[in-house]
Amino acid sequence: MKTTLIMKQAVLSALLFLLPTSLWAADKVMVTMKILESKEQVIPHNLEKAAQMKGVDIMVAPSIVSNSGKEAKIEIIREHQPMSVAPSAFKKIPVGVTVQVTPHLQDDKIAYTAQFTIAQKIDNKGPKGQERSEVSTRDLFVSGVAKEGEPIWFDFVDPNSAKKLAVVVTFTVK
Secondary structure, three states: OHHHHHHHHHHHHHHHHHOOHHHOOOOEEEEEEEEEEEOOOOOOOOHHHHHHOOOEEEEEOOEEEEEOOOOEEEEEEEEEOOOOOOHHHOOOEEEEEEEEEEEEEEOOEEEEEEEEEEEEEEEEEOHHHOEEEEEEEEEEEEEEEEEOOOOEEEEEEOOOOOOEEEEEEEEEEO
16 A cells, blocks of 8 residues: 555656646746837827837837746946046946836736836036036836737926937737
């Protein structure tokens, strides 16, 4: 009786070992982000129209794969070194766009929470012609539910310039 039980456990262990690892893996979601920029006009919430318009540019289109319920982070940044007589005295400051998103698979939809951060350098003329720069940072916190492949649009208006920026996020189940 005892040897039969041990044999059953051995057979069961062997079968479990032979199952594909994909059965054990958590569901994965690909997060794709497109950043569009326009210097003059409002960006339409239609990628085909936006791609055909003069003056509207798709700047980047990165993507990342994340497990359902795990945070994914996409950064499009460069480092700005503040001008100084002692440059090593100041640490470099990241400037650009960062998106942190956590997708959650729910049946045939994807619930998400996201934080968009835009950090940009603004140059100003100071007294006696001195150049000054500062970094302006804006955050947008959002959450919602989307269908797979459905574009989610976020518009950013820069109060310091005529530039308009749109971020389009889509989710694809992998």
